[in-house]
Amino acid sequence: MAKTVSPPELALSGRPPGRGLAGWLYSELRSAILTGRLTRGTRLPASRDFARLHGIARGTVVAVFERLQAEGYVSSRVGRGTWVNHEMLRTAAPHAAGAAPEFARRIIAGYARPKALRGLAATPPRPFQMGKPALAEFPARVWARLAARRARRLGAWLRLADDGRGYRPLREALAQHLGLTRGIHCHPDQVSLVSGTQQALDVLARFLVQPGEPVWMEDPGYFGAAVALQNAGAQLVPVPVDREGLSVAQGLEQLARPRGIYLTPAHQFPLGVAMSAARRLQVLEIASRVGAFIIEDDYDSEFRFEGRPLPALQSLDRGSTVILVGTFSKTLFPALRMGYVVMPSSLTDYFLAFQHRTQLCSVHLDQSILCDFIVEGHLGRHIRRMRNLYAGRLACLAESARRQLAGLLEIDAVRAGLYTAAYLENGMTSADAERAAFALEVDALALDRFTFKREDPRGLLLGFAAFDEKSLRQGVIQLAQALEPRTARRR
Numbered sequence: 352m353a354k355t356v357s358p359p360e361l362a363l364s365g366r367p368p369g370r371g372l373a374g375w376l377y378s379e380l381r382s383a384i385l386t387g388r389l390t391r392g393t394r395l396p397a398s399r400d401f402a403r404l405h406g407i408a409r410g411t412v413v414a415v416f417e418r419l420q421a422e423g424y425v426s427s428r429v430g431r432g433t434w435v436n437h438e439m440l441r442t443a444a445p446h447a448a449g450a451a452p453e454f455a456r457r458i459i460a461g462y463a464r465p466k467a468l469r470g471l472a473a474t475p476p477r478p479f480q481m482g483k484p485a486l487a488e489f490p491a492r493v494w495a496r497l498a499a500r501r502a503r504r505l506g507a508w509l510r511l512a513d514d515g516r517g518y519r520p521l522r523e524a525l526a527q528h529l530g531l532t533r534g535i536h537c538h539p540d541q542v543s544l545v546s547g548t549q550q551a552l553d554v555l556a557r558f559l560v561q562p563g564e565p566v567w568m569e570d571p572g573y574f575g576a577a578v579a580l581q582n583a584g585a586q587l588v589p590v591p592v593d594r595e596g597l598s599v600a601q602g603l604e605q606l607a608r609p610r611g612i613y614l615t616p617a618h619q620f621p622l623g624v625a626m627s628a629a630r631r632l633q634v635l636e637i638a639s640r641v642g643a644f645i646i647e648d649d650y651d652s653e654f655r656f657e658g659r660p661l662p663a664l665q666s667l668d669r670g671s672t673v674i675l676v677g678t679f680s681k682t683l684f685p686a687l688r689m690g691y692v693v694m695p696s697s698l699t700d701y702f703l704a705f706q707h708r709t710q711l712c713s714v715h716l717d718q719s720i721l722c723d724f725i726v727e728g729h730l731g732r733h734i735r736r737m738r739n740l741y742a743g744r745l746a747c748l749a750e751s752a753r754r755q756l757a758g759l760l761e762i763d764a765v766r767a768g769l770y771t772a773a774y775l776e777n778g779m780t781s782a783d784a785e786r787a788a789f790a791l792e793v794d795a796l797a798l799d800r801f802t803f804k805r806e807d808p809r810g811l812l813l814g815f816a817a818f819d820e821k822s823l824r825q826g827v828i829q830l831a832q833a834l835e836p837r838t839a840r841r842r
């Protein structure tokens with residue numbers, strides 16, 4: 352196990368009057384271990400350093416270490432020091448609300464998990480879990496080589512002053528990449544780096560929305576955007592999505608003058624449809640006319656498996672209404688937490704000023720590695736390779752579904768993205784189907800987790816990108832069992 356060294360100046364609370372030195376030190380260290388301040392594997396400072404720092408006789412420190420060792424909290428070996436042995440007591444549930452102070456009780460009472468995430472527990476990766484690319488296919492060696500090269504030359508570039516938008520050469524590379532792949536003409540100053548879409552949505556909502564202002568939201572739609580907009584006080588106006596994307600006509604019927612519009616035009620989340628050209632023009636015209644902003648969430652547009660790649664909505668925008676948000680969570684890996692915002696040029700300086708008051712992006716090593724990864728062509732290569740792989744995986748899923756799921760579930764015709772919508776044909780609601788699938792160890796999220804006002808679309812979301820063809824076929828067999836009316840009724 353890796354051992355971390357605990358700093359000798361481990362903070363100890365003051366010794367109560369009348370309390371013996373050894374007893375006090377013992378209970379301080381024991382409680383640091385039990386509460387997880389000192390985690391398993393952490394090396395305790397040498398008894399001599401510890402004694403000197405805290406003004407205690409070394410003999411007392413040694414006696415306390417020995418007592419902790421006798422009780423199993425720490426281990427020690429001559430020449431290797433003393434390290435924490437005990438797993439922190441895992442208090443699975445957070446502190447009970449009753450024990451929390453008044454302000455914390457208010458927060459706990461007001462906290463609601465988004466419907467999309469409610470009741471979901473972490474499971475090991477299994478078909479058809481959403482959200483992940485094929486992590487095993489990530490060119491980790493290339494990344495490591497670029498990282499090592501950057502780390503060797505760490506220094507000058509890292510100390511370069513940055514204006515808060517992130518590593519400039521990466522912003523330049525991104526501006527160029529987006530020009531080639533998304534048809535976007537932008538200056539690197541329009542690009543700000545963020546830690547993924549969620550941070551972008553949070554900052555943008557606070558930047559763009561005043562409390563009470565109405566924002567059109569796709570229904571069903573992305574809960575992450577809904578939460579960010581609501582946090583900023585927006586009044587969400589859910590607008591139904593059909594085969595052409597957000598229904599502009601229905602939006603106008605509900606509220607003719609929105610202040611903002613949130614869209615996933617390339618691959619609507621969660622239904623998967625691409626916004627038609629006619630709708631794109633309509634929505635741009637309305638935004639210009641009523642003075643609304645559009646947030647274009649371009650989260651997985653790189654993965655289209657048939658037809659021509661669709662340019663970004665922002666590339667058609669003549670009125671400077673569209674703010675594009677992109678992420679590397681799908682093209683590379685979600686833990687990288689790297690994304691970007693492309694602002695219309697009229698707002699660039701104001702957005703930067705806003706960032707100065709809220710969150711400035713640091714320049715960090717990952718940004719420089721990603722920059723090399725793009726400039727040296729690895730990103731393009733990886734995307735092309737994944738596009739082929741995912742197209743094959745989706746074809747395999749669709750084919751096994753045709754054979755095993757006829758009359759139960761139909762995979763949607765859209766061929767794009769890392770997941771697909773599928774529609775129930777066995778009369779089940781999406782929540783019942785999700786429950787039945789979970790019971791047979793298949794993760795298939797109910798489409799009605801993502802609705803705001805509209806009726807249950809009676810479907811499931813199936814993630815396929817992260818699973819090989821054998822697992823997909825096996826998953827389909829299990830799903831067929833779960834959705835089979837007789838099996839479902841027995842449960």
Ligand SMILES: Cc1ncc(COP(=O)(O)O)c(C=O)c1O
Binds near residue numbers: 546573620678690
């Ligand atoms: C619509 C949508 N936008 C963005 C993201 C990615 O978010 P992030 O960049 O915060 O990982 C997802 C992830 O599933 C998504 O579904």
